[in-house]
Amino acid sequence: MHNLNPNEPSGPLENRWEKHLFGLALIAPQNRKKYNIIVIGTGLAGASLCATLGEAGYNVKSFCYNDSPRRAHSIAAQGGINASKNYQNDGDSTWRLFYDTIKGGDFRARESNVYRLAQLSCNIIDQAVSQGVPFAREYSGYLANRSFGGTQVSRTFYARGQTGQQLLLGAYSAMSKEISSGRVKHQSRSEMLELIIVKDRARGIVVRDLVSGEISAHIADCVVMCTGGYSNAYYLSTNAKGCNTSATWRAYKKGAYFANPSFTQIHPTCVPPTGDNQSKLTLMSESLRNDGRIWAPKNIKDCNKDPNNINEEDRDYFLERMYPAFANLVPRDIASRALKGICDEGRGVGSKVNNQRLGVYLDFSSVIEKIGLEKVKEKYGNLFDMYKSITGENPYQVPMKIYPAPHYTMGGLWVDYNLMTTINGLFATGEANFSDHGANRLGASALMQGLADGYFIAPQTVANYLARSQFEEIDDNHPEVVASLESVKARIGKLMNAPKPKHSPDYFHQKLGRILWSACGMSREKQALKAAMKDISELESEFWQSIKVTGSESDFNQTLEKAGRVADFIELGYLMCRDAIDREESCGAHARLEFLAESGDAKRDDENYSHVAAWEFQDGTPVLHKEHLHFEFIKPSVRDYK
């Protein structure tokens, strides 16, 4: 085990990024076209990076698995994006956004990175507005803000319930401008299946064309992964069906460290599951918690009653009762655990799945009474419509039902202050890296991080890497390239020709999901995690024995795509449990039952666990390395939302 060097600058926090920028090497405009950069993924992080690198004059090759860059899952983010503009004069500042993010992450993130994120937040809004992102505005013509997800200031910018979609369309249009300039060459319906490393440097990737099945190698001077998170390890999550860990997992298996894999966020406000054939869960924006009141029946006998017939005195507004100061706006992890607790007590509502009612009410009747139906429609109209189309129930008349679902993964590839992984020339941005959210992400921070990385940080640090490196010419005949191509083909061959083909990819994925949801979800415990690791190992052998993929590998084959992704999720699931066992404390979203206060709140152990756990793949087993976190400016405190 060795200590990881995050390459942070030193000195006063507010000067660090500027100081660091000045120390970065530059490449003159006329020389930039000599460099080739591969970008994988075109969500907020990837699209914004492609646009910025293209504008600067580099040659960029980008890939995404979707049929268009505009469809990446960033599009589904509803609520908003934070920026410390302090337009509302409510005491916000860079420092406060920094503090809220560090505290929200339960003091498990790097101070320098988070401060930089807060500093860049304002530039992102400027950039997005200039691209034509139609943020909500006041009648005066000024930008509107709202308070969102556990903050006491109004710093969230939003575009009704489609903030992610509008920001991505902004980044996608900027990227499209660079595609037409010829500096960005983009390939849709393509999936990265291997990383090519030559002399300890990331020099390319192997890609499968999802339509023709063709396997090809792509060489460059460096590789940036903007491939999102891995919530789909749980099978049921709010992520798009195609979201996967394969790119980051290939990198891990080639030597990039995977940090805090067990830090996964379970979002409290999702539409509850209704049955066994459910393929995904849908998030209802957390902004609903601004005006909706969460409650469950006080008495189990009321759980199958029409909620409108349950008297006020028989309702338990449990978040307001448990956390009077923040009430319905407590951070996501706290809300999710409280909700699960109520359902585990048997006070859940809605249809029974596995003999348990999974849901509590989110009630808008008092706000409708207060500000009127029209105002509520204007604020939440599209979310209410979405709920109605999924459930067939009208939330203007009957309270919504919500239940937690996996939503975001704070863990990801370990990166230093330059967003570079432990492999030279391999960068990771956005949700694919672990960097800024510690053990729990605050609402409206994911969009901010993806865009800060893509527009402002990675373009500078990637240039610095290129300027300081010498690259030898390589082509498709290089032994490393040939070997990478061969290993991809061999793996596909194994997936297509299991010894005893019997079960579909979804069969294994659902099994893995159930194991992870119960052992490595909202609450974890040593024995259960150990048992889960054993179950996952068995599932892995069963998978390779009996995975059944029909059709051909030289064709558009969605079953084959799924099989490859599930194989990687199974291995990652094992590492998630391994990491969760190792962290003998509770922090943020990581709630170890052995380390909870009587109130149910997380009990951190700063003496022993104030570190990032970064796992290295060594001869088939994960080996732990630690990056110790130093808090020079903020004193870690108990995260008390009472």
Next chain:
Amino acid sequence: MNFILHIWRQQNAESLGDFVTYQVDNIDGDTSFLEMLDQLNEQLIEKGEDCVVFDYDCREGICGTCSLVINGHPHGEKNATATCQLYMRDYANQNELWIEPWRASSFPVIKDLAVDRDAFDRIIQAGGFISVSTGSAPEANSQLVSKDNADNAFDAATCIGCGACVAVCPNASASLFVAAKINHFHQLPQGRVESKNRAKRMINQMEVEGFGSCSNHRHCEVVCPQEISVSNITLMNSLL
């Protein structure tokens, strides 16, 4: 519920396709339309057959990937809804379903129910952007936008680029898609500077891609999952 499904199967763009009939049984009303197809594909895997290819991703109506013509209606008969947001309870009275891909020569079938919509990306690349580079943006509140303009821009910007407007149009016109993008930017002062040029370039690209012209059938706004209005097309034409 039990359903008889007539599904368009086509190996690739060059080959001829045809309907193949399948049956799925015991479908719950809360099952989504795409989950029903998932169940069919599970059956096909069990039988050792190649699965039906169909596009999907977010399954919450926002990414614009899903694209099915169901009983002759792009995204099914339900208004303001993408295919992934359809539930089988809506089909309680129809036990026979015809499922086809988008049909337009500019959207060639790739396989079965999936089509190639790259033409939309190329239209955006031709001018569907504001020409600003990263880092050169002024302070966000330095330019005010009236709430009406901001709301109109947003209404146009909600287009998810699914292509249902093309699939339903007798001319396979992409006018609604193109007009929505043009109007989105035209409503905003920072976008208006390039409006005329943008409109010219995008419309030109639309023709190059082989999409037809608008002849006011107005089917597009009826099938649009985001209810984009044809008044966008009026605005687009006024810019020419």
